[in-house]
Amino acid sequence: SRISRSHATKHIQDRCRQLKSIHLMSRTTILTYHFILFIGIVFSLNTHAQSEFKDSKIAWRTGAKLEWTDFQGKPPENDGITKAETSSEIIISAEYFEGEIPNFKVRNSFIKNKSWTRTNSKKVLLHEQLHFDISQLFARKISKKFSELKNNGELDVEAYIAEFDRLRNEEEKLQQKYDSETNFIDDKKIMNQWVKFIEQELDKLKKFKVE
DSSP, X not given: XXXXXXXXXXXXXXXXXXXXXXXXXXXXXXXXXXXXXXXXXXXXXSHHHHXXXXXXXXXXXXXXXXXXXXXXXXXXXXXXXXXXXXXXXXXXXXXXXXXXXXXXXEEEEEEGGGOEESOOOHXXXXXXHHHHHHHHHHHHHHHXXXXXXXXXXXXXXXHHHHHHHHHHHHHHHHXXXXXXXXXXXXXXXXXXXXXXXXXXXXXXXXXXXXX
């Protein structure tokens, strides 16, 4: 198994400077001359964008499980060892008036066309599901940290980005540890231990679930 993720913070400082004055269209109002920060994706509420998201991505949902039909990407020809790959992303966006506390939103999704499989094994599917669950765990950790910063009155966007990057790096380490302990090892006990651990950690942060 292998996990690939999309975390968008590149050129964030430039984006902060560039988006000083912008018109944001929503269903009910136009917001003008306020500071808007978009990271990774332009936040859209129109029906077409929602439909496109549904077709290409799956938002993490409590109780919902991935199916092999969700893995719509093409396996690489130069990698004949890896049985499947899960591609997920954590996207954050913020909107706020300059000089006020930013209001961040966190979204966690499975990317269909970048996830692929060479097998229909139920064991491998469970393994891939847990990769997605780990991604959700860190989406919740990010949501929790942003909430703490907001409650503390933090105005500096870079403080939020720094925590995002820190938790992103922690996720990378846990994903790698999970793979190193379960890849190529047909040990039901070890896998069950990981499933239980992630379930417990998710439950601790259920207040901050990202769906």
